[in-house]
Structures are given as C-alpha cells and as structure tokens.
Amino acid sequence: MVLIERIGKRAFETGRGFSYAMGFFFLILRESFFYIRQRKSRRVLTFQILFTAVEALPVIAILSLGLGAIIIIQGVALLPQFGQGQLVYTILITVITRELGPILTAFIIAARSGTAIATELGNMVVSHEIEAYMANGISPISYLVVPRFLGVTISLVLLNVYFNIFGLLGSYFVTALLATIDFRDYFTNLLNALTVVDVMVSLLKSAVSGAIISTVATYYGFKVEQASTEVPVMAIKSVGQGFILLITANAFLTVMYYLWL
Amino acid sequence: MKFRIRFAQQIVGIFVLVAAVSLVLVVVSMGANQRWFAKNYEFYSVFPTAEGLSVGMPIQFKGFNIGRITDITLADRDEVRVDFYIQDTYYDRVVPNSILELVSSPIGLGGGLVFHQGRGEGESLPEESLIPAINSKEGQAIVADNAVIMPASGDSITRIISQVEPVLRNVNTLLVSVDETLNHVNLALSGDQSQPLGQTLAQVNTLLSEVETTLVQTREQSNQILASAAIIAGNFEETSDALRDPTGLVPRLLDADGSIATFLDDNNRLYDQIEQMLVSVNATLDEVNSFAGFVNGTQPQIASLLQESQAAIVSGQDVLEGLSNNPLIRGGITRELSQPTTFQSYRDAQF
Amino acid sequence: MRVELKNVGFTSGEATFLEEISCTIEEGQCVLVMGPSGSGKTLLMKIMATIIPPSSGEVRYDGVLTATMSDRDLDHARLRHGFVFQDAALWQNLSVLNNLTLATQYHHPRRDPGEVQRRVRTLCHSMGFTEDLNQRPARLSAGERKVASILRAMMLDPEAYFMDEPSSGLDAATSDRLLRTLRDLKERGRTLVIASHDSEIASQLADWILVIDQGHLLAFDSVQNLVRTDDQRVREILVDVFDLSSTYDTDILDILGSSDDPFA
Numbered sequence: 001m002v003l004i005e006r007i008g009k010r011a012f013e014t015g016r017g018f019s020y021a022m023g024f025f026f027l028i029l030r031e032s033f034f035y036i037r038q039r040k041s042r043r044v045l046t047f048q049i050l051f052t053a054v055e056a057l058p059v060i061a062i063l064s065l066g067l068g069a070i071i072i073i074q075g076v077a078l079l080p081q082f083g084q085g086q087l088v089y090t091i092l093i094t095v096i097t098r099e100l101g102p103i104l105t106a107f108i109i110a111a112r113s114g115t116a117i118a119t120e121l122g123n124m125v126v127s128h129e130i131e132a133y134m135a136n137g138i139s140p141i142s143y144l145v146v147p148r149f150l151g152v153t154i155s156l157v158l159l160n161v162y163f164n165i166f167g168l169l170g171s172y173f174v175t176a177l178l179a180t181i182d183f184r185d186y187f188t189n190l191l192n193a194l195t196v197v198d199v200m201v202s203l204l205k206s207a208v209s210g211a212i213i214s215t216v217a218t219y220y221g222f223k224v225e226q227a228s229t230e231v232p233v234m235a236i237k238s239v240g241q242g243f244i245l246l247i248t249a250n251a252f253l254t255v256m257y258y259l260w261l
Numbered sequence: 262m263k264f265r266i267r268f269a270q271q272i273v274g275i276f277v278l279v280a281a282v283s284l285v286l287v288v289v290s291m292g293a294n295q296r297w298f299a300k301n302y303e304f305y306s307v308f309p310t311a312e313g314l315s316v317g318m319p320i321q322f323k324g325f326n327i328g329r330i331t332d333i334t335l336a337d338r339d340e341v342r343v344d345f346y347i348q349d350t351y352y353d354r355v356v357p358n359s360i361l362e363l364v365s366s367p368i369g370l371g372g373g374l375v376f377h378q379g380r381g382e383g384e385s386l387p388e389e390s391l392i393p394a395i396n397s398k399e400g401q402a403i404v405a406d407n408a409v410i411m412p413a414s415g416d417s418i419t420r421i422i423s424q425v426e427p428v429l430r431n432v433n434t435l436l437v438s439v440d441e442t443l444n445h446v447n448l449a450l451s452g453d454q455s456q457p458l459g460q461t462l463a464q465v466n467t468l469l470s471e472v473e474t475t476l477v478q479t480r481e482q483s484n485q486i487l488a489s490a491a492i493i494a495g496n497f498e499e500t501s502d503a504l505r506d507p508t509g510l511v512p513r514l515l516d517a518d519g520s521i522a523t524f525l526d527d528n529n530r531l532y533d534q535i536e537q538m539l540v541s542v543n544a545t546l547d548e549v550n551s552f553a554g555f556v557n558g559t560q561p562q563i564a565s566l567l568q569e570s571q572a573a574i575v576s577g578q579d580v581l582e583g584l585s586n587n588p589l590i591r592g593g594i595t596r597e598l599s600q601p602t603t604f605q606s607y608r609d610a611q612f
Numbered sequence: 613m614r615v616e617l618k619n620v621g622f623t624s625g626e627a628t629f630l631e632e633i634s635c636t637i638e639e640g641q642c643v644l645v646m647g648p649s650g651s652g653k654t655l656l657m658k659i660m661a662t663i664i665p666p667s668s669g670e671v672r673y674d675g676v677l678t679a680t681m682s683d684r685d686l687d688h689a690r691l692r693h694g695f696v697f698q699d700a701a702l703w704q705n706l707s708v709l710n711n712l713t714l715a716t717q718y719h720h721p722r723r724d725p726g727e728v729q730r731r732v733r734t735l736c737h738s739m740g741f742t743e744d745l746n747q748r749p750a751r752l753s754a755g756e757r758k759v760a761s762i763l764r765a766m767m768l769d770p771e772a773y774f775m776d777e778p779s780s781g782l783d784a785a786t787s788d789r790l791l792r793t794l795r796d797l798k799e800r801g802r803t804l805v806i807a808s809h810d811s812e813i814a815s816q817l818a819d820w821i822l823v824i825d826q827g828h829l830l831a832f833d834s835v836q837n838l839v840r841t842d843d844q845r846v847r848e849i850l851v852d853v854f855d856l857s858s859t860y861d862t863d864i865l866d867i868l869g870s871s872d873d874p875f876a
Contacts, residue, residue, distance in 0.1 A: 046269050046270055046273050047269055049273045049276070049277070050265065050269045050272060050273050053273075053276060054265070054272055054273065054276050057276075123704075124703075124704075127699065127701060127704065128697050128699060128701035129701055129702075129703050129704065131658065131663045131664075131695075131697065131701065132695075132697060132701040132702070132703065132761075132764075133703075134663050134690060135661060135663055135690060135693075135694070135695035135697075135765075136690070136691070136714070136715040136718075136764075137687040137688060137690040137691035137715065137718075137719060138687070138714070138715065138718050139683060139687055143718070154277075158276065158277060158280045161280040161283060161284050162280060164287075165280075165283050187290075188294060191287075191290055191291050191294040191295070192294055192295065194287070194291055195291075195295075196288070196291070199284075199287070199288065199291075
C-alpha cells in the first residue's frame, strides 16, 4: 500500500509539475511576444547571443568539421563499391542538416548555456535578487527569462546554420586534403540533394531545441528555493531533463517529417 | 572591459549577418540549381493506359531530361490524360508533330517517356496543347506521314521486324492483285467475259506492270532483310563453327532446362506459320508461272520477273528455315562483359 | 497607500508559516513589525509587498484586491512601494549605479539620464554614500550594501516603504542619517512598514506596532495602547526583541514611551 501511495503521490506531483511547467512556458511565450513588440533594450539579448552562440562556435565548428569530413571520406570510399556514389550527398544532408546538426548543437548548448542559466538564476533566487526585481516592478519573466529564451533560441538557429556551413562546406576542404573531389561536382550535387523542406525542418528543430533548453534551464533555476546547495542539483536536473526533452522533441519532429513530407 | 564585451553588439551583428547571408545564399543557389524560378511550359498527352507512367517521371529527349509528368488522370472516354511540363530551355524543341513514346526496356528496368521532335522548323506549340502519344490515332498519323524525327532503333531484331512488316504488306497486296487477275483470266478463258480477250490481256498487262513495280520494291526491301539476315547468318556460322565442338556451348544452351531453349521453344509455331505462308505463296506463284507461260508470247518479261521473285522468296524461305532451325539467331546472345571494379579503395593503393 | 491584509495565511508543504493575519495599515502610518527571529516578519512583509502571494486570505492596496490584478498591474502596484531586503539583495551582475538606476531605466526609458544621475547623487549625499558607484556590489561592505539597497528603494520615490532590518550592520553615523531620512519620509506622508530591532526607530518613528510570533498576529495596535498591554507574551517579545534581557516591564515602557509621539 505504501508503494502504491508513493507512486500515486509521485504521479500527482509529476502531473502538477508538468502543468506548472506548461503554464511557465506559455507565460514565457506571451512575454516574448510583448518583448518583441515593445522594443525594449536589447542589451541582455545581445549578450545572451554572444555568450551562447559566439562563444560556442569553436566547439560546434570542430564537431561539424569532423563529422562532415568522416561522412565524406567514408562515403566516397564505400558507396561507389555498391554503385551508390550519389548517396553520399543524401547522407550528408540527412546527417548534418536534418538529424545530427540540430540535436548536437542542442546538446552542446544545453550542457554549456543551460547549466549556466540554471546556475545563474538559482543563485539569484538564493540571494533574493529575483524578489528584488519583483519589488522593483520588473517581471523576472520578461526581464530575465525572455531574453534568455529568445537568446538561446536565436543562438541555436544561428549555430545550426554555422554547423551546416562547417559540416557541408568546411568538411569539403578537410576532405580535399586527403582525396580529390571536384568542387563544382560536390556543390552541384549537394545543392541538388538539399531541399527547402530539409532546411526548414532543420531550422525548426533548432528553434524548438532552443526553446526547450532555455525553458528547462530557467524553470529549474527558479525552482531553487532557499539554499545555495540546491543550485548544482537543479543545474544537473536541468541538463538531464533538457536532454530527455531534446531527444523526444527531435524524434517527434523526425517522425512528423517522415509521416507528412 | 574585455574586447568582446565592449564590442558585443558588433560581434553579434557580424555573427548574425554571416549566418543570414549564408542561409540566403544557400537557398538562392538551391533555387537556381533546382530551377525554382524558371518557367515550365505545360502540355498534355493522352495515353490508352497509365501503366508504366507515374507522376514525376522524367521526359527525355536525346537522353536529356527536358520535363516531368505532373499529373495523371482518368479522363472522359476512359482515356488517360497525362499532364506534363517542358523546361523553358527546351521549349523551342516542342514543335508541331512532336510525339511522346513510352519506351520500356526488354528486361523491365529503365525506359521512360521519350519525346520525339516533329520534323521541320516551326513555331513552338502554345502551352496546354496536346502532344500525342505514339500509339494514339494522331500519333500514328504523324508517324505514317513521316512528320516526326524517329531515331533508328539500336536493336537489330527490331530493325528486321520493322522492315519485314511493310514487305509482308506489299506481298499481300501483290497476292490480292494476282488473285483478281487470275479470276479475270479464268473468266476470259471460259468465254464468260463480255470483253474481248485482248482488252483483258491489256488489263493483265497493266496489272502485271503494277505487280512488277511492287515486286521490285519488295525485292529491294527483301534484299535489305536478306543482307541483314546474311550478316547475322554469317555471324551465326562463325558462332556455330565455334560451337560445333560437342563439349561446347550449344549442348548447354539447348539443354532442356536452359534458358534459351525455353525462350525459343514454341514448337516452331512461328516458323511453321511463316513456312505455311511461303508454301502458299509458292503455290500461287506456280499458278502465276503457268499463267505466265501462257502469256509468254506477249509478255515475256513476266516469267523472268516471277521467276526472280520466286527465287527471292525461295531463298527467303531458306533463310527463314535457317532461322527457325537456329535458336541463337535472334540477335545472338550479347556477350557478357565482365565488369572490372571501377573503384579501388584507398587501402588498395601501393605505398 | 493603504495596505489591508485579511485572514492572510502562508503554508508550504506541511508547514504553516503564517496564519490568519488581518491588519490595515493606513496611509502615512509608520508600522513597526516586531517578533522573534523566525516568527515570519520577513515573510509577512513580502506578502504585504505582493512579492510573495499568500496561500490564503487577501491583500488589498487602497481597497483593490491584488490577487485579481493582471501581471502588469501588479508590476505597477509594486512600483508604488520600495522594498529593502534584509540581505540587501543587490543585483550582483550590475554595478552599484545600475542597481540604483535599473528600475528607472526599465519603467521610464525616456527619462533624461542627467536627471537620473542628479537623483542618484542627491540620494547618495543624503545617506552619506561615497563609494565608487561603478563597482560591483560584491566589493562593498555589508553596511554599504544595505545603504545601497535603501537608496535603490528610494530611487522612484514610492508611496510606501517596506524595510526589513534597515539599520542592521550600519555604523552609528549612518544609522543617524537613516533615521533622519526615515523621519523625512514620514513627514512627507509616506507609509512606512519597518521590521527592526532598533529602539531608536521604535521610539522615534513608530505609530503602530505589529507583533507576531510563530506566524500568529499577537498584537497590532498603536504604541500608546501597546505599552499598556497586559498580554504577557507581547511584553516578553518586546523585551526579547529589544535585547533587554534583564529589564523590567517599566523599561519597555521607557523605551517605547519616550516616543511621546509628536506624530501620533
């Protein structure tokens, strides 16, 4: 009985937590709308993009360069043996643009900026800075969360574009050091394999991932109640929960892509 | 203050700009590559069946994709309406009398919708006009008028068959004429003919001159066939010489379970028919011959003419008999080319 | 600004922190919130300031129920008062100057920066704050941070002030300036709600005293009435709060009675 009671309690709490999180998310969306419309100072947003996107660029670049180069080298070596040499472009688009690009950038940003945001907000809660914002008539959602939400979302979309630039263009040059592939051939075939839907799906995935990372990070940041020891706990939770949600959302979008398009 | 903090706005601005510009560039070059902005000219065609057709199927002209099928619908009178477009760069090829042909390869792979350009210089057809299929009434008319440029088929058997068909048609007309003539002659000889015999003979004369022209034509075409057949027979002779070796290929190919045997084992029905036909032609010609003997005095050339055609047909019979006896004659068996590995992996390289 | 609390309670999980608190703070009143540590003073003041919503009961500003206000109206309602946190709660990622000016910039983005600067200088001068305003709060001492947070609360010149231990950690001179400032605010008709153990503030400023213990409202009455109370617990708390362990009842009367209030 104790077990059942515990399960029931847990389920109830999870349900309440979920509905609270959804409410939180819609509040963020509403405030984001006002934020965009009101044209308030963009300083916080600029800095968020600087910290999230620009500073993460080297990691993203190296990752996508390596990934793209591996696909090209392996593809060029293996696929023609089955008479499917053209498939390398489809694989590049599928992996870099549609599937791995969005989720890998999301993982990096979740681990990098997600923790930073959760920790920062958690510490602000502990030192009553959040309450100080409220006392000054400044909504923490619109002043703290929205710029982070928009910043991370925009950053992820931008980073995804850079991931594709490095993964598709940069990796060509890496591969060119090892094998000779005609530049014009490569790009004509690549552009033929690429469709607008691929680009849209990729960008949509990034935007959704960005929204998830920032919402989860701010949510767990605000979940800190009193003690500074809660801060790392919540930061870890934000990453764990964020990863689960990211994988789920990306899988969902991929399934939607194959079902509908 | 740190550099990147002080110039945060500028750094982020450049960062966003580069991403946006590359995105736009990619989309634009994608569009240029995939012809988003080029105009497509819409046409339609009518096919008896949608079998072998599919939406998105490319339309080829001299091996180039010049358009695609956009829609296939079952229209009134159970016709299949096929809508397709032709890319703007190839629009000037779409001249009147152009037709479409659905080509399927013998083994069921490949093939496609082939566009045959109409003959002669003309204005391009307006959009939404009909480009007939080759097997439609309009299409056949265009082909019969030779108003369309049809490329020579690359397959020797197809070539022979396409030549045999008009020959047989000619022979048929010839035999009908001969039959009629003999009727007249019989009537004249039995005295039932109201016209004087001389007139009848004059008629026979004109008729035979027609027969002559026909036969000359026939002979020319037959000679072409025979030439092709001779080449094939020559090839076959070589092959059969090589195959005479009892342990050679022939026993294997003609093995009851062998594919060739199955392919050609129709109990000689086809060849029996041809032979029967030739026998009856022979009989008719015998009659003609005897008739020719009768009219030899006045029309001596008929005999030689008929003898010639008889000789031609007999030799044709021989060839066909040869064909019937030799299962490998149908274009022979394409020698299988062993495909060398076209690619070597990096690991195969010598260091 | 008139602040009304009706049957306000606050619970979190199983624990109850405040229960059935009702009181009305009239405009221009100076209320001293007293109680031993952990009695819920800070929580009560945050609920009064609508920083924390109560679990039960209602809070009204000038008769308007705050619970039914939209988020935006609530932000504006909060602007009508200043709040001084016990731990100062300065924004660590902003300079002291930005801490002072942020609310102004946020709510009045078109206000002349020169005017804002002048306001900052005037306030700093009045509280004797001479530190470099461009440094981060982390470099200030605890007392300086407290002063900065008081200045931050005063920047927009609100109608009411909630101050949680404003005088703790201040040196004598600064305490004097604070007292003077508070008196000035009171004279200008500002409502003051102060949680303090400072007998100076108690004797010189308080009109009413609110005593809570373990989340229960023990007394909310004017100073004159409260000094004559025969509630033993209230007396104990007053003694405890003022850290006069060895005093007799009369001492409390001395302390509070000396406010022979010119303002009452």
